[in-house]
Amino acid sequence: xxxxxxxxxxxxxxxxxxxxxxxxxxxxxxxxxxxxxxxxxxxxxxxxxxxxxxxxxxxxxxxxxxxxxxxxxxxxxxxxxxxxxxxxxxxxxxxxxxxxxxxxxxxxxxxxxxxxxxxxxxxxxxxxxxxxxxxxxxxxxxxxxxxxxxxxxxxxxxxxxxxxxxxxxxxxxxxxxxxxxxxxxxxxxxxxxxxxxxxxxxxxxxxxxxxxxxxxxxxxxxxxxxxxxxxxxxxxxxxxxxxxxxxxxxxxxxxxxxxxxxxxxxxxxxxxxxxxxxxxxxxxxxxxxxxxxxxxxxxxxxxxxxxxxxxxxxxxxxxxxxxxxxxxxxxxxxxxxxxxxxxx
Amino acid sequence: xxxxxxxxxxxxxxxxxxxxxxxxxxxxxxxxxxxxxxxxxxxxxxxxxxxxxxxxxxxxxxxxxxxxxxxxxxxxxxxxxxxxxxxxxxxxxxxxxxxxxxxxxxxxxxxxxxxxxxxxxxxxxxxxxxxxxxxxxxxxxxxxxxxxxxxxxxxxxxxxxxxxxxxxxxxxxxxxxxxxxxxxxxxxxxxxxxxxxxxxxxxxxxxxxxxxxxxxxxxxxxxxxxxxxxxxxxxxxxxxxxxxxxxxxxxxxxxxxxxxxxxxxxxxxxxxxxxxxxxxxxxxxxxxxxxxxxxxxxxxxxxxxxxxxxxxxxxxxxxxxxxxxxxxxxxxxxxxxxxxxxxxxxxxxxxxxxxxxxxxxxxxxxxxxxxxxxxx
Numbered sequence: 001x002x003x004x005x006x007x008x009x010x011x012x013x014x015x016x017x018x019x020x021x022x023x024x025x026x027x028x029x030x031x032x033x034x035x036x037x038x039x040x041x042x043x044x045x046x047x048x049x050x051x052x053x054x055x056x057x058x059x060x061x062x063x064x065x066x067x068x069x070x071x072x073x074x075x076x077x078x079x080x081x082x083x084x085x086x087x088x089x090x091x092x093x094x095x096x097x098x099x100x101x102x103x104x105x106x107x108x109x110x111x112x113x114x115x116x117x118x119x120x121x122x123x124x125x126x127x128x129x130x131x132x133x134x135x136x137x138x139x140x141x142x143x144x145x146x147x148x149x150x151x152x153x154x155x156x157x158x159x160x161x162x163x164x165x166x167x168x169x170x171x172x173x174x175x176x177x178x179x180x181x182x183x184x185x186x187x188x189x190x191x192x193x194x195x196x197x198x199x200x201x202x203x204x205x206x207x208x209x210x211x212x213x214x215x216x217x218x219x220x221x222x223x224x225x226x227x228x229x230x231x232x233x234x235x236x237x238x239x240x241x242x243x244x245x246x247x248x249x250x251x252x253x254x255x256x257x258x259x260x261x262x263x264x265x266x267x268x269x270x271x272x273x274x275x276x277x278x279x280x281x282x283x284x285x286x287x288x289x290x291x292x293x294x295x296x297x298x299x300x301x302x303x304x305x306x307x308x309x310x311x312x313x314x315x316x317x318x319x320x321x322x323x324x325x326x327x328x329x330x331x332x333x334x335x336x337x338x339x340x341x342x343x344x
Numbered sequence: 345x346x347x348x349x350x351x352x353x354x355x356x357x358x359x360x361x362x363x364x365x366x367x368x369x370x371x372x373x374x375x376x377x378x379x380x381x382x383x384x385x386x387x388x389x390x391x392x393x394x395x396x397x398x399x400x401x402x403x404x405x406x407x408x409x410x411x412x413x414x415x416x417x418x419x420x421x422x423x424x425x426x427x428x429x430x431x432x433x434x435x436x437x438x439x440x441x442x443x444x445x446x447x448x449x450x451x452x453x454x455x456x457x458x459x460x461x462x463x464x465x466x467x468x469x470x471x472x473x474x475x476x477x478x479x480x481x482x483x484x485x486x487x488x489x490x491x492x493x494x495x496x497x498x499x500x501x502x503x504x505x506x507x508x509x510x511x512x513x514x515x516x517x518x519x520x521x522x523x524x525x526x527x528x529x530x531x532x533x534x535x536x537x538x539x540x541x542x543x544x545x546x547x548x549x550x551x552x553x554x555x556x557x558x559x560x561x562x563x564x565x566x567x568x569x570x571x572x573x574x575x576x577x578x579x580x581x582x583x584x585x586x587x588x589x590x591x592x593x594x595x596x597x598x599x600x601x602x603x604x605x606x607x608x609x610x611x612x613x614x615x616x617x618x619x620x621x622x623x624x625x626x627x628x629x630x631x632x633x634x635x636x637x638x639x640x641x642x643x644x645x646x647x648x649x650x651x652x653x654x655x656x657x658x659x660x661x662x663x664x665x666x667x668x669x670x671x672x673x674x675x676x677x678x679x680x681x682x683x684x685x686x687x688x689x690x691x692x693x694x695x696x697x698x699x700x701x702x703x704x705x706x707x708x709x710x711x712x713x714x715x716x717x718x719x720x
Contacts, residue, residue, distance in 0.1 A: 139389060151394070
């Protein structure tokens with residue numbers, strides 16, 4: 001890839017190059033105020049971030065992205081959690097899963113023919129696989145592209161009598177085609193599996209996956225790259241926090257002070273702009289969006305006449321937890337030794 | 345890729361591997377150097393997907409999945425079966441690299457023996473064991489452990505356990521798990537389906553099959569796939585039968601416990617095992633005769649049988665072993681992997697397409713696990 005200069009970029013973000021994943025990724029970055037600008041037309045595989053010069057956007061397939069991150073050629077990437085765990089055996093030591101992005105949700109599941117009414121759990125599968133081999137002298141075949149996830153999951157459940165048949169497309173059709181007895185595949189609603197007369201085993205969910213923002217620990221993290229990384233994570237954190245929060249405003253009949261602590265404990269609510277409750281009874285709180293209605297009702301019960309709940313665009317916080325977590329992994333830059341020329 | 349290590353090893357005389365090979369050739373074994381590349385499916389079928397991560401995989405021009413040989417036994421057996429000697433007596437020795445991702449540099453040297461077709465089973469067992477122990481001694485003395493997968497299989501047969509439990513016990517013991525871990529530590533089976541099982545309580549195969557067909561028809565499922573309706577029905581029947589009580593009654597469990605606890609001097613173990621069989625009224629006559637005769641042959645070969653240790657729970661973690669098994673390690677590194685391992689694998693030829701079992705016994709020595717390997 002491009003040459004690495006000493007302290008400054010290039011900072012590379014790898015994003016999916018096609019389909020729903022590309023659209024959702026572009027929307028995600030746009031929401032964070034980081035518009036992806038694709039080069040000349042849709043067929044160009046290089047791009048930039050409109051608001052952060054020096055950042056290079058590489059459009060790749062989701063599985064190539066994992067490889068680029070593991071090799072340290074990209075700093076950040078957007079890809080599926082399933083691919084991270086499948087393609088990088090020691091993902092924990094080479095990559096940092098920075099944040100789940102809330103789209104591209106799918107489960108990696110073990111699915112068997114619906115007709116196997118005697119098979120509902122992995123324990124059943126172990127039984128049946130063992131009998132199958134004893135009877136036919138062949139191992140039951142599992143069609144999948146998730147070779148490593150399958151191997152680890154089956155080993156955990158003591159299933160040994162199987163063979164993997166690698167399948168890169170239309171895996172769900174393998175049992176009907178006679179190419180395999182069962183499958184391990186990605187499933188969003190289970191509808192495709194059902195249409196192929198397959199069912200997911202009760203304890204057969206290997207991984208609940210979604211799109212992830214992933215950082216490479218082996219990329220060149222010079223000062224420039226850190227500045228870029230921090231700037232990107234500032235904006236992502238701001239929009240992610242906003243997306244998961246609601247602002248709740250109300251006026252209470254008396255001082256709001258006693259209410260605030262209670263609201264934090266019961267609903268995880270924080271004061272919108274820090275530690276300064278208005279003694280006149282005006283409260284502005286941020287709380288997890290799933291709890292907003294409950295909190296509003298609770299405020300009504302405390303005497304508020306009207307409570308407004310609003311969605312938020314961005315919340316900037318003095319502490320950036322996403323970047324702090326990343327910095328714990330890549331190490332703080334050594335500020336005590338200014339860079340000098342090489343002694344050699 | 346192998347030439348550097350191999351050449352280096354050959355130049356550094358005296359080398360334990362080379363000396364072992366000479367010892368085998370002097371005993372009348374023929375040197376064989378089987379192919380390096382083999383269809384990966386053969387190893388995956390025999391050892392399971394578990395070993396996939398340790399194989400060096402590649403693809404042929406037609407897309408078939410190939411691997412570099414991770415060991416010698418299967419490659420030598422394949423070479424034997426495709427030769428004009430297939431089915432006849434043939435005895436081979438080898439010395440060269442095997443390829444494993446966990447080995448340093450991805451390869452390690454092995455030397456060993458494979459004997460095919462001999463009908464004098466116990467004598468062949470003893471000879472392979474004795475020759476490999478003598479050869480390995482060139483790299484330092486090893487302490488040996490003996491086992492008998494055939495004896496354990498006979499016990500499981502004599503106990504008349506359900507097939508599924510026989511397989512679970514065989515595998516669990518091979519993996520070194522305790523009896524209680526094997527018998528008690530299972531996940532929840534779906535066949536807490538009391539309705540179906542109750543309906544099957546007095547059913548026969550045909551009745552169960554009809555019931556399963558009805559259930560599938562009601563659910564609107566017409567394509568079965570992979571397994572037949574009869575197989576599904578049989579499994580329901582098996583489960584219905586097992587539902588009534590513990591899969592293995594307390595008496596049989598006690599026998600298994602006593603059997604697996606037998607260890608120590610092989611001759612003394614034989615006495616203990618005979619007593620156990622008598623008390624439990626189990627017919628292990630044939631397997632015990634084989635065991636005793638083999639001990640006699642080993643002693644006659646000059647191996648001090650009292651210095652080896654027998655362990656009833658030792659059956660080796662490959663299900664193609666059908667009889668005698670053994671391993672030996674550096675006594676100073678008791679926790680290390682064995683430097684020498686082998687056993688009888690009469691079933692392998694059939695797995696590899698021979699159409700019938702062919703008597704076979706072999707041993708492999710991993711050079712870098714010998715005590716003096718570092719000094720070569």
